[in-house]
Amino acid sequence: xxxxxxxxxxxxxxxxxxxxxxxxxxxxxxxxxxxxxxxxxxxxxxxxxxxxxxxxxxxxxxxxxxxxxxxxxxxxxxxxxxxxxxxxxxxxxxxxxxxxxxxxxxxxxxxxxxxxxxxxxxxxxxxxxxxxxxxxxxxxxxxxxxxxxxxxxxxxxxxxxxxxxxxxxxxxxxxxxxxxxxxxxxxxxxxxxxxxxxxxxxxxxxxxxxxxxxxxxxxxxxxxxxxxxxxxxxxxxxxxxxxxxxxxxxxxxxxxxxxxxxxxxxxxxxxxxxxxxxxxxxxxxxxxxxxxxxxxxxxxxxxxxxxxxxxxxxxxxxxxxxxxxxxxxxxxxxxxxxxxxxxxxxxxxxxxxxxxxxxxxxxxxxxxxxxxxxxxxxxxxxxxxxxxxxxxxxxxxxxxxxxxxxxxxxxxxxxxxxxxxxxxxxxxxxxxxxxxxxxxxxxxxxxxxxxxxxxxxxxxxxxxxxxxxxxxxxxxxxxxxxxxxxxxxxxxxxxxxxxxxxxxxxxxxxxxxxxxxxxxxxxxxxxxxxxxxxxxxxxxxxxxxxxxxxxxxxxxxxxxxxxxxxxxxxxxxxxxxxxxxxxxxxxxxxxxxxxxxxxxxxx
Amino acid sequence: xxxxxxxxxxxxxxxxxxxxxxxxxxxxxxxxxxxxxxxxxxxxxxxxxxxxxxxxxxxxxxxxxxxxxxxxxxxxxxxxxxxxxxxxxxxxxx
Numbered sequence: 001x002x003x004x005x006x007x008x009x010x011x012x013x014x015x016x017x018x019x020x021x022x023x024x025x026x027x028x029x030x031x032x033x034x035x036x037x038x039x040x041x042x043x044x045x046x047x048x049x050x051x052x053x054x055x056x057x058x059x060x061x062x063x064x065x066x067x068x069x070x071x072x073x074x075x076x077x078x079x080x081x082x083x084x085x086x087x088x089x090x091x092x093x094x095x096x097x098x099x100x101x102x103x104x105x106x107x108x109x110x111x112x113x114x115x116x117x118x119x120x121x122x123x124x125x126x127x128x129x130x131x132x133x134x135x136x137x138x139x140x141x142x143x144x145x146x147x148x149x150x151x152x153x154x155x156x157x158x159x160x161x162x163x164x165x166x167x168x169x170x171x172x173x174x175x176x177x178x179x180x181x182x183x184x185x186x187x188x189x190x191x192x193x194x195x196x197x198x199x200x201x202x203x204x205x206x207x208x209x210x211x212x213x214x215x216x217x218x219x220x221x222x223x224x225x226x227x228x229x230x231x232x233x234x235x236x237x238x239x240x241x242x243x244x245x246x247x248x249x250x251x252x253x254x255x256x257x258x259x260x261x262x263x264x265x266x267x268x269x270x271x272x273x274x275x276x277x278x279x280x281x282x283x284x285x286x287x288x289x290x291x292x293x294x295x296x297x298x299x300x301x302x303x304x305x306x307x308x309x310x311x312x313x314x315x316x317x318x319x320x321x322x323x324x325x326x327x328x329x330x331x332x333x334x335x336x337x338x339x340x341x342x343x344x345x346x347x348x349x350x351x352x353x354x355x356x357x358x359x360x361x362x363x364x365x366x367x368x369x370x371x372x373x374x375x376x377x378x379x380x381x382x383x384x385x386x387x388x389x390x391x392x393x394x395x396x397x398x399x400x401x402x403x404x405x406x407x408x409x410x411x412x413x414x415x416x417x418x419x420x421x422x423x424x425x426x427x428x429x430x431x432x433x434x435x436x437x438x439x440x441x442x443x444x445x446x447x448x449x450x451x452x453x454x455x456x457x458x459x460x461x462x463x464x465x466x467x468x469x470x471x472x473x474x475x476x477x478x479x480x481x482x483x484x485x486x487x488x489x490x491x492x493x494x495x496x497x498x499x500x501x502x503x504x505x506x507x508x509x510x511x512x513x514x515x516x517x518x519x520x521x522x523x524x525x526x527x528x529x530x531x532x533x534x535x536x537x538x539x540x541x542x543x544x545x546x547x548x549x550x551x552x553x554x555x556x557x558x559x560x561x562x563x564x565x566x567x568x569x570x571x572x573x574x575x576x577x578x579x580x581x582x583x584x585x586x587x588x589x590x591x592x593x594x595x596x597x598x599x600x601x602x603x
Numbered sequence: 604x605x606x607x608x609x610x611x612x613x614x615x616x617x618x619x620x621x622x623x624x625x626x627x628x629x630x631x632x633x634x635x636x637x638x639x640x641x642x643x644x645x646x647x648x649x650x651x652x653x654x655x656x657x658x659x660x661x662x663x664x665x666x667x668x669x670x671x672x673x674x675x676x677x678x679x680x681x682x683x684x685x686x687x688x689x690x691x692x693x694x695x696x697x
Contacts, residue, residue, distance in 0.1 A: 509637050516667045524663070582630035585678055586638075586671045596666050600659070 025169055029209075030249065033166025040089045040159030046152025060100040063324055067317075070107020080105075080112035080211065081246030084265050085163060088250050088258035098328045101261045105268060106321055109313045112243070115212050116219065116236075116306035135161035187228050194277060197231045201238015211243035215309070223302040232301065233280065236309050241266075241273045256337045264331045272316035287311060343373060343418050345425040356441040359433045363448045366426050367455075368571055373418035374455045375495055378462050378560070380414070381469070382488040383407040389496045396496065400488050407470065411463045419459060426452055451570035454563040461563070465556040468549050479541040483533065483550050487557045490525050494518070494561045498568045511573050512583040515565065516593065522561045523597045529554045621686070628682050635675045642668045 017024040060066040074083045087104045090096040096104075135157045142154025188196055205214045214235060222232040244266040251262035276283055287308045288298065296303045320327065347365040352358040379385060383403050388396060430445050465487070472484045497518055505511050530551065537547040573580060588596070642665065649661040 510634065510641065513634075513638070513668075513671055516671065517664050520663050520667060579630050579634070582627060582634055585631075586634065586675045588667065588670055588674075592670060593667075596663065596670065600663050600666060603662075 029166045029169030036159045036162030043152045043155030063103045066100045066103025067107040070104035071111040074108035074111025075114045080108040083108035084247035085250040091257040102264045113310040116309045132161045132164035194234045197234030198238040201235040202242040205239045205242025206245040211239040214239035219302045229301045276312045342421045348429045360444045370422045451567045454567045458560045458563040461556045461560045502572045526558045
């Protein structure tokens with residue numbers, strides 16, 4: 001949620017809580033419900049890449065199987081809302097595609113009508129909320145166990161528990177609202193009554209978060225002639241539309257696929273509702289005929305309502321199921337994926353594919369774009385900005401030393417936003433532009449691909465380093481703080497040196513050979529850092545545990561610097577010229593660089 | 604005899620592989636001259652430097668440049684010897 005919006009929402013909610021306990025209960029119910037959704041998603045993710053895909057693949061690989069899966073699960077769970085919520089989690093975790101998801105929705109729409117038969121015929125109803133407590137207990141028990149899959153089961157159970165608990169909370173909060181709705185006082189004939197009662201059905205179901213509750217209310221009312229049969233039909237139509245609210249609420253925190261499924265659910269049920277309202281007379285006649293055929297008394301309005309509920313859902317399925325792919329396409333067009341937040345490639349254009357030189361240059365420019373984003377992430381991890389690289393080294397050292405504020409920088413989120421889209425596009429572009437191996441451009445593309453990979457490695461190492469950097473930069477041990485700040489400083493200084501090298505490359509007569517000095521600095525810094533850590537441990541200025549963390553993080557620092565330098569070498573030096581090729585022969589290898597450092601050290 | 608010598612010279616001129624080698628030798632010589640200049644410049648800076656860190660940095664750079672030059676000279680000698688060898692083989696009468 002946008003931070004500014006949060007500033008408005010929080011006081012508003014607080015005022016609402018102060019005003020009404022019912023409102024507080026509803027808000028808590030929605031929060032618990034949404035938390036259950038998150039837990040359910042996390043649980044399903046634990047099974048991705050294994051068993052769950054195989055089960056889902058086998059049970060949802062055709063429209064009819066998806067339909068069957070939806071029907072069976074909705075019949076067992078007695079809640080189409082819950083089935084769509086679970087399906088949204090499947091979709092958000094990438095276990096299902098939208099078409100299979102819609103198939104499940106169709107199945108659950110029919111499966112949920114069995115509830116009306118149970119209420120009307122047997123007077124029974126499975127109270128889903130009673131399962132919440134044991135689900136939570138077993139769920140938490142599983143979460144505390146080892147094993148990824150057991151934890152996953154735990155999250156699914158607690159997720160389901162919280163979902164049911166959330167619904168229960170909402171129901172309880174609206175209990176007095178439900179009691180106050182005396183339908184007998186509002187009987188209305190004709191089209192006006194039909195429309196108003198459909199609207200009431202929608203509102204009551206949205207409020208109660210359960211079409212079963214509305215069905216129970218309606219069937220009970222119609223059986224004791226509190227409301228007319230016609231008004232009851234309208235309430236059932238409304239309940240069928242209102243039940244989509246559960247999925248819509250669940251999709252708030254879900255990804256676009258989840259939102260699309262909730263949208264499809266609404267679209268299908270809304271279409272069904274409008275269709276039934278248009279042909280209500282024909283449906284009433286059909287219900288009478290079918291009821292007579294089933295041996296239901298013409299006066300048993302309760303069972304006739306159950307027949308009506310099943311009949312119109314079945315009609316909608318017969319009408320819409322053959323167009324399942326078209327529904328998915330339509331909803332994908334209506335609910336577009338927001339991509340504005342993810343950085344997109346700037347220089348890759350498929351029209352360049354036939355021109356090898358242009359392809360190489362496009363990839364080089366795009367890789368520089370990626371490099372810019374990578375250094376943004378690295379600098380922000382250490383609480384700095386790109387502009388800070390323009391300062392002299394002493395100022396950078398001071399900036400890092402004096403900054404004791406918490407740095408809450410999400411590398412994963414920024415990797416998704418700034419790197420993944422561009423990196424994937426570069427890889428896809430290179431793989432499309434494969435020239436014959438004899439061509440010089442082919443090897444250049446291969447180097448560029450390696451350079452991009454090095455950049456990604458540097459970000460991953462920064463992420464590993466961030467864990468201890470965030471922890472130890474505010475530690476109580478000054479020596480540990482100093483060493484971690486030294487690590488940050490050396491990485492930033494290295495970035496500055498690369499930037500200086502990059503911007504003065506035209507003046508540099510021997511660019512490739514001058515990088516050997518930077519390579520030597522990396523090795524020297526590493527050697528000095530390890531030596532300092534050993535001394536600090538020996539003098540008991542830091543604990544061996546902190547020392548081992550520092551040694552690991554010093555290794556990450558070395559990898560980050562080496563990867564960045566390799567990238568710079570490929571991106572900023574045109575290594576295919578004759579002069580660069582000759583220079584390449586004279587560069588020192590790792591062993592020679594290390595030899596230089598050791599010789600200097602012993603002097 | 605003169606005609607044969609002329610023919611050999613023409614052949615060598617149109618031999619792209621040989622031409623590339625000559626170009627490469629030229630490039631290497633240029634780089635070695637640049638390295639020599641750079642070495643002198645850093646050696647001069649080293650004499651004037653007082654800061655320990657800077658002295659160490661210049662000393663490391665000098666050491667690296669010397670190694671790079673040594674490598675370059677070695678490669679250059681090998682290339683020259685190979686070119687001489689090809690020349691002598693092609694000049695042998697059939």
